[in-house]
Amino acid sequence: MFTLDELTLPIIAAPMAGGASTPELVAAVNAAGGLGWLAAGYKSAAAMTEQISATRKLTDRPFGVNLFVPAASDPAALADLPAYRAELLPEAERWDIALPERITPDDEDWAAKIAALLADPVPVLSYTFALPTRQEADALRAVGTAQVATVTSVAEALAAAELGLDALCVQGPEAGGHRGTHAVTAAPGTERLLDVPLLDLLALVRAAVDLPLIAAGGLGDGPRIAAALAAGAAAVQLGTSYLLTDEAGTSAPHRAALADPAFSETVRTRAFTGRVARGLRNSFTDRHADHAPHAYPEVHHLTAPLRAAATGRGDTQHMHLWAGTAFREARPGGAAELTARLWASAQL
CATH class of the missing domain: 3.20.20.70 (Aldolase class I)
Structure with missing residues (x-):
């Protein structure tokens, strides 16, 4: 072994x-x-x-x-999911993105x-x-x-x-x-x-x-x-x-953000997935802070269309840019x- x-x-x-x-x-x-x-x-x-x-x-x-x-999701957290979806809807509508109305167990x-x-x-x-x-x-x-x-x-x-x-x-x-x-x-x-x-x-x-x-x-x-x-x-x-x-599958926008001096710090947030995670601070983390319920993986699936669209258009202000404190x-x-x-x- x-x-x-x-x-x-x-x-x-x-x-x-x-x-x-x-x-x-x-x-x-x-x-x-x-x-x-x-x-x-x-x-x-x-x-x-x-x-x-x-x-x-x-x-x-x-x-x-x-x-x-x-692990089984917390019913109380799941009950807060519609409110977070409503918070994200203006961004989704701005980019003509459909957010899931129902998230199946995963x-x-x-x-x-x-x-x-x-x-x-x-x-x-x-x-x-x-x-x-x-x-x-x-x-x-x-x-x-x-x-x-x-x-x-x-x-x-x-x-x-x-x-x-x-x-x-x-x-x-x-x-x-x-x-x-x-x-x-x-x-x-x-x-x-x-x-x-x-x-x-x-x-x-x-x-x-x-x-x-x-x-x-x-x-x-x-x-x-x-x-x-x-x-x-x-x-x-x-x-x-x-x-x-060279061998990592990191997206081009994520690579660019890691090298961009405009990104000067990391923060811990639930905003993207419902679980605490550390990534580069951007406008999405600032705007939604920790409003997301601790519903994982439901929040992950809820924000997935937003994150995928942001990556596709190279919008590093709306992507999850995971990074540790030594990212520099x-x-x-x-x-x-x-x-x-x-x-x-x-x-x-």
Whole structure:
């Protein structure tokens, strides 16, 4: 079974759902001695297996697959969804976009994904937003798949350890994209530990759980990587750093925004998906702030037409531009070269 000790370089390319993570990116990071990760979130089981197959043709080294774990939506949050739709309607009408009036339940094709991964195992899986059932975890362990839980608190880490998972990805508040809290209602300001910086969170989790830890969140350069490893992480996970690489599937407008000095900060918001996520501050995040109910994935589906249209017209003021706090460190170029350069910088 795969362990982090097998890595030549303890650097992991984070799974970035929505298209940024590609088989080519996985293979390039693998070639440098790190670990590439596919993102199965928002994909069907068939699309996930297609990417796995493509990745196997590009690399003979271990790689990971990340799953979004579905959970039942909060009825109270769902009741607030029509009001948020009404808030978004003027923008939709301005661009002649139809917003869905009814959103069907979405379980991420979970059962089919688990069945596919049992029939054709991958070296390592990670989970975001929750944990698998004990039966699922035991079955995947039996076919030789190592399993990693994304955690944002000591309580989540303890639950993952009790389930017998093999490692933890400790995600700090500096990370770009969704915060992987196991409760969709968790939000900055309502739960103190959500604002604990990554290195402090690593120390808390390390003291509570005896499992290998992967540090994630704001690690955009060598000194930050070195600090995370010195704080007890067995490896580091970077996502935003890879968004501008040649192999990433990042959209052209997103790439442009990351390099645009007009975007000077990141914010955490529910406005795009209903879950707290970090991205570049723009007019959409300013206008809607945290008006969105904590209804995930319903808000994600509600805003999807707006976001797709904005991306199509290159409108970076109305797109979700996920990025971590170290986004200014992102550079274009090859992912293998970036991985090697980051590791060399961490040795200085």
